[in-house]
Amino acid sequence: MSPRGVAIPDLRERLFGAAERIVAREGAAALTSRAITTEADCAKGILHTHFGGVDAFVAELVLDRFARTAARAQELPGRAGQDTVAANLTGVALGLLDSLDPRVVGLALTSNATSRHIRDALAEGSPGFCAIQRALTDYLDAEVRLGRVADGTDTATTALALVGT
Template structure:
């Protein structure tokens, strides 16, 4: 336990990580402020010192994970010309799928106050699916300029299809559902790897 009055670095992240461990091990019914702080090795009242109750905590956990994935996606345009388009898109989509355990999403959905906070934050501009979609579109535009996608490829539509599918898989990732990684890879192959005109999408750009 942390001594009273001693600051804990990255306390929010520590509490978020602890909550994910509690959810993975014991499920949503076990998620209480006491369980979270106990798992994190913090004083019992620490969660309420940083969040206005469990609903705000759950909402901030979801928003934090979305923001982290959006930040990763911002680096995607810099990968243009490297590896293959299919590999790069699959990596971005899998990062989104891995950003949150389906249990966390399910918990947020069943807590109306948390869902409302998330929606309001996203509408106000918090990084989320739209930011990730924009980053993927920018990446595909860069690949198009390099000739690894045909000029007629609707990059915005491809990004929307990929992010929309990832969103759907996140929301329906219950036990017994098909492996989302396999489904994502099949979708990526369909979007950018099918047909002779996009054959370059599966090839590296030669180094000069």
């Protein structure tokens, strides 16, 4: 355990990783602040100090994983014309499916405070499904211009179907 007052490198990711391991191993019901800090080998109060509680922590975990997936999707338009369209879309779709354990999402949806935190952050511009959908639309538009996707394809609807919002 880190001594008190000493900065812990990558604390957020350390706690997020601990939470994901707990959920994978024991299920969402086992996700408590004590379990998370024990798994992360951190001081017991650090989660409350940095996140204000488990609800805010779970919301930040969900938002972090949305942001990672959105960043990956935003690289997609730059890959237009490379590999195959199917392979490029499959990569983003798999990244979206693998970004977060569905049990964590379920936990976030069942807590009013967590859901509100996520909704507020998304409304303020945090990347989520809309950012991923925009990136996919931009990618498909680029592929239409290159002739690798049929002209007249409704790229916005196709992107929406892929993201599933």
